[in-house]
Amino acid sequence: MPELPEIETVRLQLTKVLPGRRVEWVKVLNSKIVEGDLKKIVGLKVEDIRRRAKVLLIDLEKDLTLAFHFKMTGQLVLDYDDQGKTYKDRIVGGHPTEDFVGTLPSAHTRVIFKLDQGTLYFNDQRLFGWVRVGTKASIANEKFLQKLGPEPFEMATEEFAERVSKSRRPIKLVLMDQEVISGLGNIYANDALWEAKINPQTPSNKLTDKQLKLLFSKVKLVLEEGIKYGGATAADAKYIDLRGLGGHYQDHFRVYDQTGLPCHRCKTRIKKDYMSGRGTYYCPKCQS
DNA sequence: TTAAATGTTTAAAT
């Protein structure tokens, strides 16, 4: 599920309660998604929680780091008081499913981290995600993190323009290319292009300086808004209002998942095509 | 029954 804003939302939530907690034990329910020996972190205290692109990083004592990638359906649920078993005692983030509010561990729980206070569950129904453990440096040096392009909020406009305009590929695919700019996925790429009035098929090297500059500002705008609203919880509105958890960016989608609805600018119906197998939403009039 | 889903990797085709 998650893109940069959804992971950032989880990070902000966990930062409130996780630092200082000690790991009592770890139980791996599906070893397929785990790399490294999670036993290494037993007895260690959580020090910091970071994010790089769509990867959540939990730093512990002894210079160790846990790295989580949620891919399409990963989620973290922290039952922070061990009060048990209702959503009232939980922090949830990631792909919204009934696991947020049901009994844990669930059928999709892959790893359980028992803390001195609270329990953290990593759930992932499709098993695309992963959890890795290693020294801070070894995690940072892994191929996946190594290849990532700059963070949108740490990149200069000129750098964005230079990296993006180097490619002849369609701009939407370039925005989603984590080696060019990291953190954008299908929702925010679609929405940023609508904001900038650029057709998703436009070859990146055909964009004018003006368009590149505008696009970069819109990229940051939609990401900021995603973070402001706590990320997107997709169409599963049933999980949104329990505690105000799960995020509300879906109420602010520009074009993503808006097929057939009127464009907010010109009322033309939003169209859906496919690019590289991914749903691509745009206004055929103002993004022509 | 078929299609699609907020992601990434790999192989195969252009």
Add this chain to the structure above:
DNA sequence: CATTTAAACATTTA
């Protein structure tokens, strides 16, 4: 070599 598309991963839901 650059680029593109499709398939793969595994599961659920419309």
